[in-house]
Amino acid sequence: MxxxxxxxxxxxxxxxxxxxxxxxxxxxxxxxxxxxxxxxxxxxxxxxxxxxxxxxxxxxxxxxxxxxxxxxxxxxxxxxxxxxNVDQRQRYSRLHSAGHLIGHALEAFAWRPVKAHHWPGEARVTFKPAGDAQAVDVEAVQNLCEDLIARNLPCKVKVDEKQFRQVGFGELKPYGCGGTHVAETADLQGLQILSANLRKGQLIVQYDIQ
CATH class of the missing domain: 2.40.30.130 (Elongation Factor Tu (Ef-tu); domain 3)
Structure with missing residues (x-):
């Protein structure tokens, strides 16, 4: 191994x-x-x-x-x-961490992240309603993410004895994840929410980061 x-x-x-x-x-x-x-x-x-x-x-x-x-x-x-390639790694890490941040932001509206794709130019997070999900728009998601970025929450990683790895930021609930991430949410300045659309009962949020 x-x-x-x-x-x-x-x-x-x-x-x-x-x-x-x-x-x-x-x-x-x-x-x-x-x-x-x-x-x-x-x-x-x-x-x-x-x-x-x-x-x-x-x-x-x-x-x-x-x-x-x-x-x-x-x-x-x-x-x-x-x-x-450090520049590429940093780009991928920022996109991945931004996806986590968007997941946390939308959970405040009762949307649960079920799938994520963190590739440059294609980045998106897919959500399903978790209870009484509320309508959201690009501005609402952008504002919530900017608030989490401004709080500069540190990345916290835990790996248990079975090698199950969890990644969280500050006091936010961690997600099971094997990817690479930024050290703190301030590293995600430049996050842009591009769209937030409902498709077949799922909410798809597309994003990028400069």
Whole structure:
């Protein structure tokens, strides 16, 4: 099982051990490390990109507890240095945390988040009514989010003995989550609520962050 360094204080680079590197069809190589700073695609978040030594990592996935890195170049076995594209990681983390913030904001109107997609240019959170759900509009969601951002709530992470991970901000209820996040809600300045539309009984909130 690959050690998830990205769960350990947002690590973005580390000395690692290459356990194997194998040819992957005609698309490059599959690389397994003993530990990794790379977050795999999942939980509504794209995978990190970056480098293992000089080999570019263009995709990352998790399978059976192992995290597989896809590279264009072969990576030699033994010691290596893995580093994540930090600007991209920050972008993905801000989008993911913003999705959580929107979830908290809408719960005040009795809407429960059921699905989220935190990809750049496509970010949205889908809600179902939880009881007597109230009508909301873009301005109401924007104002609630800006209030939470202004309160500068710290990110709090808990991982239990079964490796179930929860992420929350300040006193807000945590959500089960394996993704990467900002350190505090002040890092989410520039959040823009683009739309809030009802479709087949579900509320879909689209957003972006500058």
């Amino acid at each position: 690959t050690r998830k360094l990205y769960w350990e204080g947002g690590i973005t680079e580390s000395e690692v051990e290459v356990l194997y590197c194998e040819k992957w069809a005609d698309r490059g190589y599959r690389v397994l490390l003993n530990a990794t700073p790379f977050h795999p695609q999942g939980g509504g978040q794209p995978s990190d990109a970056g480098w293992i030594d000089e080999a570019e990592v263009f995709a990352v996935e998790e399978a059976d507890g192992n995290i597989i890195h896809y590279t264009h170049q072969e990576v030699g076995s033994g010691s290596a240095f893995a580093r994540v």
